[in-house]
Amino acid sequence: MLEKKLITKHIGVIDPKSIFEYLRLDGYKQAERMFDMSRMDIHDAFETSKLRGRGGAGFPVSIKLMAMAKESTQPKYIICNADEGEPGNFKDRYLMENNPHIIIEGMIIAAYATGASKGYIYIRGEYDKSIDVMKEALQQARQKRFLGENIFNKRFDFDIEIRRGAGSYVCGEEFALLESIEGKAGRTRVKPPFPTSKGLFGKPTLINNVETFATLPTILEIGGEAFAKIGTPSSTGTKLISLSGNVKNKGVFEVPFGVPMRTIINELGGGPLEGRKIKMIQLGGACGPVIPEYMLDMVIDFDRFEEFESKTGAGAIIVMDDRQDIFDVLKRVSDFFQHESCGKCTPCREGNLHMLKTLHKFFEKTATEKDLSLLETQARVIHQTSLCGLGQTAPTAVISSLHYFRFSFLKRIEDRLEEANYAEN
């Protein structure tokens, strides 16, 4: 069995709108049981699990939890980042729409483990259905006294509010997200300090992705050691993969880390469309690298992805077949970042604009060798000097393409010369 359903095991089995059905399958049992555990034991479980954040960067979750638990300032906040806007990613939407209570249970566990009293779920405004389902689920949890004062009849208060985004991709970046909840434009902050010491309203704040929170109940259920045995030594547990593009079956699949991408595309995705061949994939979303077909034997693993210097760990695979033009793809990716840049720092605001112009020349077959070296410089400067993750990863697709598809760039320059010669004669 290729799929391994830990956090999606309820999906298709229960009605997501009913807390009773989630409870019937031992839902909220880990949150309840946790109150009888010492905080040390809870932290041990997360530390031995070696869980890494599922939002893309893959930061060890236990380090953040521990840092937050050590802060003595009150109140402390828990934030679930559901601002899923990276093109090609839809697994958080899938989880929210189909298994909302597992996310809430995970947030309760994180709150107790770190001593936080208030939580927020920041959901992008485009996810109307997710917002409705989560709102309803929160209401049900409140009625059951799993949220509010003295939850689970213990001396612990914790409640969760939903905040909606208003059409801004950069708000998925943690500092921009904090600004947005504070009622401001989503422009990032200079770090340090990190959110666990100075986050929302200047207070200690733990921000994790939807999938990360949804994984916490499972870790308490099976134990950190058992969890660490799933996947690979550097990337434990399972990963939700958002599979899209030119494949037969698009969708969200939960697989253990360590599965090759080719297996996911062929066995779960049903392979390319009839009569087509896979040309390339984009890994992680718009911020991820474009890599050629021959690299598909690479396995899903945070450490393996690190070579791309990008936040590719969110688990999107966008499959592109032989009909697709790499310059059209790069132009769209670059256009996306140019549109979504918050405008605060110059390399991202101006750089993406100029990079888009250069890419346009390649698309239009008017680029010269000078444009090729210009593009390389532009991409490198944006990557190295931008303030936040958006700018730093905006040129990943270009940088990777310049490496793996260099011949395509050279071919475009040659095409221009040939056309020019033809015109002269």
Next chain:
Amino acid sequence: MELEKVLERFPKEQTYLIEILLDYQKSKPTQHLTENELKEVANYLDVPESHVFSVVSFYSFFSMEPRGKYIIQYCRDVPCHISDLINVKETLETLLDIKTGETTEDQLFTLEYSSCLGQCDGAPAIRINDKIYRNLTKNKLQMVLAEYRGDHHA
């Protein structure tokens, strides 16, 4: 809905600014915010007017120009684009006889571009107000638009 009624539902804290603006704008048939309304919101939350304006101009959901009753957003990012066999953008522009960013003469539809809608498993997709339509074909688009037009005349 009157702005006052929306404001009443929220505590006077800046953290609710975006929630207030979203709810109020959605309640207006023109789906836009005016200068006076922003001033009123600033007053209620006791924040500078300039702050409210900065927020409205930052987030793409907000508009200070009147828009149609139904806002159609299409995605042009890679997952939608490579699954798009009908050219959703051009099909919509033809069917509505407007360009992206414009509103139909009957004030029924405004056509907008949106960044990825997160519906890549049902690409190509559009969002009309708070509803998503997936796996679009030309036929499906025509039917959806007819439905909204009918709804308007009813």
